[in-house]
Amino acid sequence: MAPIRVLLRYGLLLCFFACRTSHATADYQLEAVFLFNFTQFVEWPSSAFARDDSPLSICVLGEDPFGNYLDDIVRGENAGHHPLIVERHRNADTIGHCHILFFSQSEAESFRRVLQGIKSNNVLTVGGFQGFANNGGIIRFHIVDNKLRLRVNLNAAHDARLTISSKLLRQAELIGYGED
Amino acid sequence: MKSILQHQTFHDPWHCIFMRLCCVFLIVSSSRAVALEASLNDLKKMSIEDLLQVEVVSVSRTPEKLSNTASSVQVITQEDIRRSGVTSLPEALRLASNLQVAQKNAHDWGVSARGFNTELANKLLVMIDGRTVYTPLFSGVFWNAQDYLLADIDHIEVISGPGGTLWGANAVNGVINIITRHSRDTRDVYAEAGGGSGMRSFAGARVGGALNSNASFRVYAKYSDHDNSVLGNGNDANDAWRMKQGGFRVDVTHPFDRLTFQGDIYENSSDSDPGKASIKGSNVLTRWSHAFSEGSELNLQAYYDRTHLDRPLPAYVINNLTLAPAGVFADVMDTYDVDLQHRFRFMRRHQLVWGLGYRHTHDSATNIPALAFYPALFTHHLYSGFIQDAVSLSDRVTITAGTKLEHNTYTGWEWEPSVRAQWDVNTRNMLWSAISRAVRSPSRIDRDYSQPAAGLVVIKGSDTFVSEKVLAYEAGYRTQMNDRLVASTAIFYNNYQHLRSTSITPTTILPLYFENNLKGYTYGIELNGTFQIAEWWQMRAGYTFLSEHLSVEPGKFDLSQAHNETADPQHQVMLRSMLELPGRVQLDAGLRWVDELIVNNGPNLATVPDYTELDIRIGWRITESLELSLTGQNLLHNHHPEFGFPTPTRVDAERNVTGKLVWRL
Numbered sequence: 001m002a003p004i005r006v007l008l009r010y011g012l013l014l015c016f017f018a019c020r021t022s023h024a025t026a027d028y029q030l031e032a033v034f035l036f037n038f039t040q041f042v043e044w045p046s047s048a049f050a051r052d053d054s055p056l057s058i059c060v061l062g063e064d065p066f067g068n069y070l071d072d073i074v075r076g077e078n079a080g081h082h083p084l085i086v087e088r089h090r091n092a093d094t095i096g097h098c099h100i101l102f103f104s105q106s107e108a109e110s111f112r113r114v115l116q117g118i119k120s121n122n123v124l125t126v127g128g129f130q131g132f133a134n135n136g137g138i139i140r141f142h143i144v145d146n147k148l149r150l151r152v153n154l155n156a157a158h159d160a161r162l163t164i165s166s167k168l169l170r171q172a173e174l175i176g177y178g179e180d
Numbered sequence: 181m182k183s184i185l186q187h188q189t190f191h192d193p194w195h196c197i198f199m200r201l202c203c204v205f206l207i208v209s210s211s212r213a214v215a216l217e218a219s220l221n222d223l224k225k226m227s228i229e230d231l232l233q234v235e236v237v238s239v240s241r242t243p244e245k246l247s248n249t250a251s252s253v254q255v256i257t258q259e260d261i262r263r264s265g266v267t268s269l270p271e272a273l274r275l276a277s278n279l280q281v282a283q284k285n286a287h288d289w290g291v292s293a294r295g296f297n298t299e300l301a302n303k304l305l306v307m308i309d310g311r312t313v314y315t316p317l318f319s320g321v322f323w324n325a326q327d328y329l330l331a332d333i334d335h336i337e338v339i340s341g342p343g344g345t346l347w348g349a350n351a352v353n354g355v356i357n358i359i360t361r362h363s364r365d366t367r368d369v370y371a372e373a374g375g376g377s378g379m380r381s382f383a384g385a386r387v388g389g390a391l392n393s394n395a396s397f398r399v400y401a402k403y404s405d406h407d408n409s410v411l412g413n414g415n416d417a418n419d420a421w422r423m424k425q426g427g428f429r430v431d432v433t434h435p436f437d438r439l440t441f442q443g444d445i446y447e448n449s450s451d452s453d454p455g456k457a458s459i460k461g462s463n464v465l466t467r468w469s470h471a472f473s474e475g476s477e478l479n480l481q482a483y484y485d486r487t488h489l490d491r492p493l494p495a496y497v498i499n500n501l502t503l504a505p506a507g508v509f510a511d512v513m514d515t516y517d518v519d520l521q522h523r524f525r526f527m528r529r530h531q532l533v534w535g536l537g538y539r540h541t542h543d544s545a546t547n548i549p550a551l552a553f554y555p556a557l558f559t560h561h562l563y564s565g566f567i568q569d570a571v572s573l574s575d576r577v578t579i580t581a582g583t584k585l586e587h588n589t590y591t592g593w594e595w596e597p598s599v600r601a602q603w604d605v606n607t608r609n610m611l612w613s614a615i616s617r618a619v620r621s622p623s624r625i626d627r628d629y630s631q632p633a634a635g636l637v638v639i640k641g642s643d644t645f646v647s648e649k650v651l652a653y654e655a656g657y658r659t660q661m662n663d664r665l666v667a668s669t670a671i672f673y674n675n676y677q678h679l680r681s682t683s684i685t686p687t688t689i690l691p692l693y694f695e696n697n698l699k700g701y702t703y704g705i706e707l708n709g710t711f712q713i714a715e716w717w718q719m720r721a722g723y724t725f726l727s728e729h730l731s732v733e734p735g736k737f738d739l740s741q742a743h744n745e746t747a748d749p750q751h752q753v754m755l756r757s758m759l760e761l762p763g764r765v766q767l768d769a770g771l772r773w774v775d776e777l778i779v780n781n782g783p784n785l786a787t788v789p790d791y792t793e794l795d796i797r798i799g800w801r802i803t804e805s806l807e808l809s810l811t812g813q814n815l816l817h818n819h820h821p822e823f824g825f826p827t828p829t830r831v832d833a834e835r836n837v838t839g840k841l842v843w844r845l
Binding site for chain 1: 220223224226228229231232233234235364365390393433435436471660663666
């Protein structure tokens with residue numbers, strides 16, 4: 001049993017080191033914060049809500065990278081009079097009512113098809129894939145030199161009849177179609 | 181803490197592992213919590229400008245997508261499993277067209293890739309959540325003892341071709357990796373029940389939930405009761421079986437750490453003419469992974485597995501001469517396994533992964549006059565290390581090279597190197613090629629077997645049995661022609677050495693010995709395509725061609741003239757249709773044609789005729805939480821053989837129909 005002991009002890013040592021690693025933020029944490037921020041800096045047409053106080057749905061499509069982190073961030077928060085809620089969807093059949101639709105990495109094969117299906121439905125589409133904004137996605141997360149970057153497709157936002165605050169746009173790289 | 185670790189003597193190895201895992205768990209969970217709470221509020225208060233300056237580490241991006249690996253790989257998804265209506269893991273494996281699957285009787289299956297699917301098929305590595313499940317007794321899998329609540333399987337990766345460099349011994353012709361869902365994705369209540377003509381009745385349930393904001397769990401239980409199959413002449417095969425299984429999984433997720441703790445316990449019993457056979461088992465596994473930075477991750481995994489076998493055997497009779505009386509052979513196999521793996525980027529162009537592993541297997545056989553393993557008590561140690569480097573020569577070309585080095589108790593050092601090249605022609609087309617060496621190190625049957633145990637021994641393992649080896653040359657092409665059509669193909673040429681033979685000694689005829697007197701080559705093609713005809717209709721097609729050429733080494737001997745290690749179809753065709761109908765109805769159908777098998781587990785060469793079979797499932801989602809389905813398997817014939825020598829006792833697979841109700845809350 002000696003090798004097991006050695007390996008496990010090594011594992012424990014590694015943990016002691018690992019538990020003291022840098023204070024950097026995981027990508028999904030920052031992305032979750034941005035999803036929350038989008039509810040504050042994007043304006044949906046009133047027709048996107050059944051009532052003045054109906055909830056604003058942040059939907060995660062596919063394998064959820066956030067754990068409970070996203071739920072913790074939006075808990076008790078509102079966008080105007082709309083309480084924020086988080087929903088998780090395994091497939092694209094049930095996303096009709098979403099206000100923000102985040103595509104997880106598991107949707108790499110299907111995101112183009114889904115994007116085409118929901119064009120101009122008042123949905124703020126967000127994803128991290130190469131070519132996401134080029135294919136009609138509205139906001140692409142993009143990591144360059146360990147910093148998160150935003151790329152916004154203005155035409156797509158316009159088609160979806162969403163108004164994005166200049167405070168957000170000022171920090172983003174803006175494109176139309178075909179430039180991603 | 182330190183003194184306990186140093187001074188406590190662990191007589192019980194399981195206790196030892198458990199203690200240490202608890203330590204890891206405590207350390208990981210306590211130190212993170214505080215930092216996390218603070219950062220959540222801090223981040224929320226920051227301006228967009230400041231947020232964009234935060235240093236991020238990419239942990240949610242998978243390091244390597246399976247569809248992008250330089251090997252012949254197919255993935256069976258949860259959706260595929262559900263919509264095919266299959267009720268067991270080996271049936272689910274029929275969905276991968278790069279495998280050969282044959283049902284031997286109600287409770288035994290032969291599963292293989294690229295051939296060698298015999299009674300003692302032994303060239304496949306099968307894992308459930310990283311736990312190896314082939315038995316060291318003969319390097320094959322007791323498929324009726326490998327089960328899970330199928331609704332909680334995330335996906336199954338099926339790799340045809342050698343995987344020895346990463347996975348080690350036994351990954352000679354393929355690797356099957358069964359991966360269960362993260363407990364974060366099963367935080368609800370699920371129940372299923374049903375019955376039919378093949379499975380008389382079955383039921384299963386799972387309850388999952390959150391323990392706190394970053395920990396989740398599930399517990400599950402299931403049972404099933406399977407009817408007898410029939411013999412070729414239509415009589416009852418007396419092979420009905422029953423199984424029950426339960427288990428749990430707990431996952432803790434922190435930004436940089438993931439910890440999983442899971443376990444299962446099961447028991448099954450099967451009818452057979454000499455009496456009831458049973459397999460009981462249990463396992464616990466824990467895995468901890470830590471992300472240091474972008475592309476750098478450490479995984480530490482440990483598991484324990486116990487498999488307890490009770491198998492009644494009839495008297496050993498040859499030519500009306502009783503060589504040994506009937507009895508119940510029993511075997512208890514305990515496996516302890518620890519694996520460490522570290523993946524990191526190096527000098528921009530390199531992605532390095534290295535690992536260390538140790539497996540301790542303790543086997544305790546209760547020998548009977550008809551069958552024995554000598555020594556009855558046996559401990560096997562497997563030490564392993566591997567290193568592999570993927571070098572990006574350009575944006576489009578990657579060369580991956582590495583080797584595994586193993587030391588096993590039977591044959592000592594073995595090495596399993598491979599070189600792979602991948603060329604991403606563009607984002608939609610990929611070409612790959614590989615040369616790899618893999619080994620199947622001896623199992624107990626090759627070395628320690630004796631049948632019968634004493635007296636006039638007919639067949640024995642031999643102390644000089646060495647590892648079987650393959651040198652495999654492969655190439656493949658994968659394309660996503662457009663959003664609707666995905667296709668892949670692979671060709672291979674495998675050169676085998678030291679394959680198992682049944683030999684005689686120069687001076688005596690009996691006993692026969694297992695030796696390594698066979699060599700040979702196989703080659704073949706695998707084709708696979710998925711076509712999304714419309715949003716509501718998907719078609720899939722798969723085809724495999726396999727040509728096997730084994731021979732006896734010049735001057736050596738094999739009792740069955742190199743025909744005993746193969747029993748495989750030369751051609752195999754699979755078609756699937758998945759239809760989404762109005763009114764929340766799904767209609768799925770699978771058609772397969774399997775070419776004739778040439779078999780030799782009898783006095784001379786014989787065949788299993790080629791066959792065509794059809795499975796259909798219709799599922800109706802009555803409400804969001806309720807689903808009713810009806811599945812028919814093997815619909816084209818009353819019964820047909822898939823495996824085995826054509827004796828009057830060859831067992832056939834029967835047509836069967838199963839109804840199932842699923843409830844989710």
